[in-house]
Amino acid sequence: MSEEEILTEFRASNALLDGHFILSSGLRSPRYLQCARVLMDGKRAQRLAEALASTLPHEVRAQIDVVVSPAMGGVIIGHEMGRALGRPAMFLERPDGNFHFRRGFALEPGARVLMVEDVVTTGLSSREAIAAVGEAGGTVVAEAALVDRSGGLADLGVPFFPLIRIDVPTYAEGDLPPELAAIPAVKPGSRAA
Structure with missing residues (x-):
C-alpha cells in the first residue's frame, strides 16, 4: 500500500482527527489517529495488517514464533498480524x-516475539511491553506498528517497522501554541494520563 492509500483508509473511517488531544504519553497534539476506528472494519484491518506484514524483511519474519501486543490499542492489529503471519497472537494487559x-x-521459554502496536509516539508503552516479554521468558526480535x-x-x-510515518507536532502542556491552547483538550486514548 502507498502512503496515500493508507491515509485514505484512515480518512474513510473517520480515524484521522483534528482538534486538541492529550496523547497516552501526556504530550498534546493537534491531530490524532484513532486506530480503533480504522480497525473496526475487519476487511480494512486485514488489508492494513497484510500491508504491515509485508514491510517485515524475510529474515525477521522467519524468526517470529508469536505476535504480542499491548492492550488496548494493539489488540486488534496484533491479532490481525498474527493471522497475516500465520502465528499465534496474544496480548499484554496492565491490571496494576x-x-x-x-x-x-504464556510464552514458551525462549519464544521469539514480534511486538505489534497501533501507534508509537514516544515508545514508552513499547519499551514497557518489551520488558514484560523479557520477564516472561521471551525475546522481542522486532516491533511493527x-x-x-x-x-x-x-x-x-x-x-x-512502521507501516507509515506521520510527522505531527507534539507539545508539552506548558508549551502549547496559542491556537491549540484555545481549544478544549480531549483524551481519546485508552491509557490514563
Missing part, C-alpha cells in the same frame, strides 16, 4: 499499571 500476560497467555508518529526518534531497542 504494569504489563503482564493474563487470560492463560501501523503508525510511527515519533518523528523517527523512538528508540525501542529492537528493529522497528
Whole structure:
C-alpha cells in the first residue's frame, strides 16, 4: 500500500482527527489517529495488517514464533498480524499499571516475539511491553506498528517497522501554541494520563 492509500483508509473511517488531544504519553497534539476506528472494519484491518506484514524483511519474519501486543490499542492489529503471519497472537494487559500476560497467555521459554502496536509516539508503552516479554521468558526480535508518529526518534531497542510515518507536532502542556491552547483538550486514548 502507498502512503496515500493508507491515509485514505484512515480518512474513510473517520480515524484521522483534528482538534486538541492529550496523547497516552501526556504530550498534546493537534491531530490524532484513532486506530480503533480504522480497525473496526475487519476487511480494512486485514488489508492494513497484510500491508504491515509485508514491510517485515524475510529474515525477521522467519524468526517470529508469536505476535504480542499491548492492550488496548494493539489488540486488534496484533491479532490481525498474527493471522497475516500465520502465528499465534496474544496480548499484554496492565491490571496494576504494569504489563503482564493474563487470560492463560504464556510464552514458551525462549519464544521469539514480534511486538505489534497501533501507534508509537514516544515508545514508552513499547519499551514497557518489551520488558514484560523479557520477564516472561521471551525475546522481542522486532516491533511493527501501523503508525510511527515519533518523528523517527523512538528508540525501542529492537528493529522497528512502521507501516507509515506521520510527522505531527507534539507539545508539552506548558508549551502549547496559542491556537491549540484555545481549544478544549480531549483524551481519546485508552491509557490514563
